[in-house]
Amino acid sequence: MKKKTSFAFVRERICLLFIFALTASCFAQQQPAKKHLPIIDVHVHAMKVNPAFATDMCPWFLSNMPGGDPTQPAPAFLATDCAEPLKAAKTDKEFQDALLGTMNRLNITAVASGDAGILHTWQKASPSRFIPSLSFSSASDMSVKAFEDSLSTGFYKVVGEIAPQYQGMSPSDPSLDPYFAVAEKLNIPVAIHMGTGGNGMANLTSPKYRASMGNPLLLEDLLARHPKLKLWVMHAGYPMLDEMIALMGANAYVYVDIAGMIWSYPLAEVNEYIRRMVQAGFGKRIMYGTDLMIWPKLLETSLGVIENANYLSTDQKRDILFNNAVRFFRLDEKQFY
Numbered sequence: 001m002k003k004k005t006s007f008a009f010v011r012e013r014i015c016l017l018f019i020f021a022l023t024a025s026c027f028a029q030q031q032p033a034k035k036h037l038p039i040i041d042v043h044v045h046a047m048k049v050n051p052a053f054a055t056d057m058c059p060w061f062l063s064n065m066p067g068g069d070p071t072q073p074a075p076a077f078l079a080t081d082c083a084e085p086l087k088a089a090k091t092d093k094e095f096q097d098a099l100l101g102t103m104n105r106l107n108i109t110a111v112a113s114g115d116a117g118i119l120h121t122w123q124k125a126s127p128s129r130f131i132p133s134l135s136f137s138s139a140s141d142m143s144v145k146a147f148e149d150s151l152s153t154g155f156y157k158v159v160g161e162i163a164p165q166y167q168g169m170s171p172s173d174p175s176l177d178p179y180f181a182v183a184e185k186l187n188i189p190v191a192i193h194m195g196t197g198g199n200g201m202a203n204l205t206s207p208k209y210r211a212s213m214g215n216p217l218l219l220e221d222l223l224a225r226h227p228k229l230k231l232w233v234m235h236a237g238y239p240m241l242d243e244m245i246a247l248m249g250a251n252a253y254v255y256v257d258i259a260g261m262i263w264s265y266p267l268a269e270v271n272e273y274i275r276r277m278v279q280a281g282f283g284k285r286i287m288y289g290t291d292l293m294i295w296p297k298l299l300e301t302s303l304g305v306i307e308n309a310n311y312l313s314t315d316q317k318r319d320i321l322f323n324n325a326v327r328f329f330r331l332d333e334k335q336f337y
């Protein structure tokens with residue numbers, strides 16, 4: 001057999017390498033990018049960005065409640081004095097682009113409520129990424145007829161955030177009852193704000209806000225009157241953990257979300273609250289949520305809390321991030337992969 005010249009040998013190797021590289025690159029092009037495991041964020045706010053109030057924010061900003069005095073200026077609601085505050089979006093377009101970019105990359109679907117114009121724009125830009133939700137706080141916001149008409153259009157699949165606590169009102173207040181009756185009749189899940197209000201909410205923007213109206217046990221009368229109502233407690237009723245556990249124990253269909261509290265209260269406190277709910281046996285009733293407003297990076301910040309939770313198993317994390325919401329909203333999980 002004729003021995004190859006060194007030149008032919010090198011040429012052959014180069015050709016082989018070339019063919020290999022070409023095949024690898026063709027193969028890479030044919031393979032679709034692997035999708036991130038799906039995540040459902042059940043608590044997103046569609047808000048118009050107001051540049052005057054677009055403040056950067058340090059997560060877990062309620063770690064140091066300041067000593068206050070009524071003769072002094074009101075305490076700041078957010079903190080900005082950390083190494084890397086989350087940047088607030090400056091325009092609606094900037095926020096939408098950043099939001100959709102992250103949602104596509106991390107395969108996030110969001111239950112979103114708030115400004116109807118923004119919500120329609122987002123939904124139009126990416127229909128499969130949003131589950132629109134109709135929010136209101138009291139009977140003065142809209143009539144029962146207008147409420148039922150809005151739900152009957154089919155655009156809204158969920159009702160929330162309902163936040164009577166900011167009016168100093170119980171969620172079982174009779175004035176809200178006809179709305180819950182409509183949601184029960186139409187088989188539409190509802191989400192109620194309970195608990196958390198931040199630092200000095202009653203001193204800042206909501207003088208009617210009452211911590212006592214965030215007690216999850218205030219939902220008992222409402223649930224008794226509407227046994228078929230699908231209801232979840234936003235913010236998991238933080239910090240009323242024992243009452244939250246008692247309510248979930250007595251009412252088998254109540255779920256919670258961990259939005260807002262997950263990035264605003266001290267991280268050790270957040271983890272302990274979630275850990276206790278799981279330890280009490282309610283790992284199948286906790287849904288992931290952010291309470292996203294104007295800081296796009298908050299999606300990753302909040303996600304990191306669950307991903308880094310060493311007290312949760314991989315299965316428990318998947319339940320919180322996805323499976324529990326699929327079950328609660330009666331979704332088809334195949335559509336998310």
Ligand SMILES: [Zn+2]
Pocket residue numbers: 161163193194234235260
């Ligand atoms: Zn809320």
